[in-house]
Amino acid sequence: xxxxxxxxxxxxxxxxxxxxxxxxxxxxxxxxxxxxxxxxxxxxxxxxxxxxxxxxxxxxxxxxxxxxxxxxxxxxxxxxxxxxxxxxxxxxxxxxxxxxxxxxxxxxxxxxxxxxxxxxxxxxxxxxxxxxxxxxxxxxxxxxxxxxxxxxxxxxxxxxxxxxxxxxxxxxxxxxxxxxxxxxxxxxxxxxxxxxxxxxxxxxxxxxxxxxxxxxxxxxxxxxxxxxxxxxxxxxxxxxxxxxxxxxxxxxxxxxxxxxxxxxxxx
Amino acid sequence: xxxxxxxxxxxxxxxxxxxxxxxxxxxxxxxxxxxxxxxxxxxxxxxxxxxxxxxxxxxxxxxxxxxxxxxxxxxxxxxxxxxxxxxxxxxxxxxxxxxxxxxxxxxxxxxxxxxxxxxxxxxxxxxxxxxxxxxxxxxxxxxxxxxxxxxxxxxxxxxxxxxxxxxxxxxxxxxxxxxxxxxxxxxxxxxxxxxxxxxxxxxxxxxxxxxxxxxxxxxxxxxxxxxxxxxxxxxxxxxxxxxxxxxxxxxxxxxxxxxxxxxxxxxx
Numbered sequence: 001x002x003x004x005x006x007x008x009x010x011x012x013x014x015x016x017x018x019x020x021x022x023x024x025x026x027x028x029x030x031x032x033x034x035x036x037x038x039x040x041x042x043x044x045x046x047x048x049x050x051x052x053x054x055x056x057x058x059x060x061x062x063x064x065x066x067x068x069x070x071x072x073x074x075x076x077x078x079x080x081x082x083x084x085x086x087x088x089x090x091x092x093x094x095x096x097x098x099x100x101x102x103x104x105x106x107x108x109x110x111x112x113x114x115x116x117x118x119x120x121x122x123x124x125x126x127x128x129x130x131x132x133x134x135x136x137x138x139x140x141x142x143x144x145x146x147x148x149x150x151x152x153x154x155x156x157x158x159x160x161x162x163x164x165x166x167x168x169x170x171x172x173x174x175x176x177x178x179x180x181x182x183x184x185x186x187x188x189x190x191x192x193x194x195x196x197x198x199x200x201x202x203x204x205x206x207x208x209x210x211x212x213x214x215x216x217x218x219x220x221x222x223x224x225x226x227x228x229x230x231x232x233x234x235x236x237x238x239x240x241x242x243x244x245x246x247x248x249x250x251x252x253x254x255x256x257x258x259x260x261x262x263x264x265x266x267x
Numbered sequence: 268x269x270x271x272x273x274x275x276x277x278x279x280x281x282x283x284x285x286x287x288x289x290x291x292x293x294x295x296x297x298x299x300x301x302x303x304x305x306x307x308x309x310x311x312x313x314x315x316x317x318x319x320x321x322x323x324x325x326x327x328x329x330x331x332x333x334x335x336x337x338x339x340x341x342x343x344x345x346x347x348x349x350x351x352x353x354x355x356x357x358x359x360x361x362x363x364x365x366x367x368x369x370x371x372x373x374x375x376x377x378x379x380x381x382x383x384x385x386x387x388x389x390x391x392x393x394x395x396x397x398x399x400x401x402x403x404x405x406x407x408x409x410x411x412x413x414x415x416x417x418x419x420x421x422x423x424x425x426x427x428x429x430x431x432x433x434x435x436x437x438x439x440x441x442x443x444x445x446x447x448x449x450x451x452x453x454x455x456x457x458x459x460x461x462x463x464x465x466x467x468x469x470x471x472x473x474x475x476x477x478x479x480x481x482x483x484x485x486x487x488x489x490x491x492x493x494x495x496x497x498x499x500x501x502x503x504x505x506x507x508x509x510x511x512x513x514x515x516x517x518x519x520x521x522x523x524x525x526x527x528x529x530x531x532x533x534x535x
Contacts, residue, residue, distance in 0.1 A: 027451040031451055034455035034456075038455075181301040181304040181305040182304050185307075188312070199318065
């Protein structure tokens, strides 16, 4: 039975907790802006005054980057990976196993709370101002907005499942150093967060299209700027839904194995 | 000779630190693999980015790799000497910082010699490999003057980045926070300088040259060696890297000492 009120409480609590750590909010926003400046400048120089490249206008490309930075702000506001790993290493996670809730869901709802706080206090004001002052393309059709919001939300869930499953690998590996860096690299490049897949070399683009990472940034961004349009929107969201199911099953499997391991070791 | 005594002491403290780190060989090895992967990741991202566009402004892929490798090399030395400064806040909060104050040596020196992070082999392997590869591709003429200049520029880069780490750690004396400042200031600043500064708005370039002088870590020296134009700046500005490093580090040292005197007076 899914106890809706229990998990809702986690979301509320972490919303309130975020309000206490205001310095964190400002520092995160600061580095988000610096990375926006960096990628905005890079793409401005890459286009070098051209109106369009590879069939995509400069305005659309700049919008892609701004939306992508917004989404990475959203995706980065949850429980950080190292915090989960630290809980596993110190054994604190065993306390949570004893309690009457599902740990992966508990963290997901806690993330909803902190992400929502960060969105309304920092991200939304900043990005509304950016869209107001910068020459960016905004979809007119409310259905596009709806598709974008839905795709962004599914992307958030895919990212959560992958990252959480990855964090739980600490149960099996003492040192995750090297694997972790491969993971972060795949996450940033293959998700299309800074370079859209259409600028990839052909073989790499088709490689990326067989992986779940594209669902995190590439699909919502491309829907927003209209590179994915018409019926393609449905196929893309279908791909995302497929991956959210697969990554969720993967997370459940890892979680089951991990919690069994704790029981065997006696915590 | 106080100075000689300090050098001798530094190596003794450092040797103890290295022995401690080599206790965990697998973790040590994995950290090096991890660093190599993440630098290779940035290089691959640059390659994918330039696959269709060929050039970022006037910089091609190999020139950008060269720029990146200089930053990585000096960051490698910086990790060895200064990386642990960012966690000064933990020492202050736990009260373990006080042990640096009760010994008859300079606390700054003692804190610096406390750790010697040998895991930066990853940085050295990566940057040396890139230097060899890029030198062949770009046909860089390595004269003795060039090599000496690169060497001096790397020392400058170590002092600039180390200086910023020292300033960040000094914040902990006032605010009991330093690790967080590292992620707000140092991490984005290092990422910005992975790409040639010329791509940024004039204000940002100016800021990175004269306020947080990260331009002197790699962009200005690389421009001198590769013969690149540096709009808004004199073309010989790269030669000032070592000097900027020394001045910046001295300022950082005095800020740290100022913070320390404040820390003492609170008596916490």
